[in-house]
């Protein structure tokens with residue numbers, strides 16, 4: 001596996017770490033409703049922002065360059081993102097048609113982007129900026145009506161009490177000082193703050209479990225404790241964990257990193273696709289945190305096609321942006337948000353609140369369905385006709401644009417639709433209404 005955003009590859013296929021599933025866990029009504037809401041949203045924007053943006057080399061910089069945590073912390077003293085404007089961020093993100101934002105509250109570098117009493121190493125106490133950007137963002141999200149999710153790293157490259165795992169070996173932590181009990185209390189205090197001071201939160205998105213191997217003696221992730229704390233503090237807050245494994249009880253979302261569910265091109269998603277709401281996270285360029293040498297952005301057409309493909313699997317797309325050190329979003333990202341918004345205004349009906357259809361994905365593209373309406377997303381050039389395997393009876397077939405009826409013939413396995421015109425479109429959509 002080679003990923004642009006990090007130097008060292010870790011074994012993503014390792015099985016889960018000392019984790020005991022809570023076999024007694026039963027999701028509450030509020031939680032089940034929240035899963036449904038989440039599952040209808042289909043598009044979210046991921047934000048990876050921290051003091052790492054100052055180095056311009058992505059969020060794994062500290063690990064990749066073996067930066068001592070005391071040296072790394074000096075960046076906090078220079079962190080003054082004077083162009084940060086939460087209202088502008090939310091407006092631009094909402095404009096894309098996204099229904100939620102997931103932001104890094106604390107990444108692997110250990111720096112908290114919110115005002116926390118659990119450690120002075122946070123944006124309010126350790127930077128000249130002194131503003132709680134998570135508070136400003138949560139206020140803007142709530143006033144503009146978009147859901148907010150919090151990314152939260154389970155691993156920490158800067159704390160002595162976190163037991164060193166597979167990564168962060170060159171950041172200056174002294175072996176032997178770890179104390180998982182103390183570290184767990186720290187995480188619980190922070191999660192309590194995150195779920196008490198920022199209004200209603202849509203989900204906590206954990207990451208970093210893969211830092212410890214499943215068979216590691218004497219190590220145990222306190223997931224039950226963390227999950228039950230979350231469910232108790234905000235019953236409608238969902239739990240996601242980017243552990244690249246099948247979900248365990250207490251989790252509400254199954255995550256796929258850089259892959260459409262069921263595929264494993266990036267090498268992080270070999271797990272079977274389960275029954276929980278699904279979410280694929282992917283970057284607009286090739287990096288999560290701001291990377292000044294990564295200007296290779298996906299085109300809006302590529303993003304639209306990825307969105308159609310994730311929706312076709314019944315999954316949400318969580319599309320990442322790495323804000324710049326001054327607090328603004330890169331112009332290339334803003335452009336894609338605007339273009340996505342134009343597309344979603346016109347075609348969102350074929351994406352939001354849909355599910356995977358009985359047709360699945362075909363050689364010409366994916367399909368989505370709502371009730372008796374199936375949307376064929378034709379992403380590839382065709383020679384004028386497409387075969388659609390279908391058991392259900394068809395009422396009518398027409399183009400989504402202009403509602404032009406299309407001729408079709410019955411075949412042994414379904415229907416063949418004629419006069420398909422695809423050139424020049426990101427996604428030529430044909431509607432099949434079932435009887």
Ligand code: JFZ
Nearest residue numbers: 009010011012059207210242281288
């Ligand atoms: C994880 C983070 O490490 C990364 O910084 C980003 O936040 C992303 C969304 O999630 O990505 C990973 C996690 C584990 C592996 C690779 C990327 N792994 O095990 O190889």
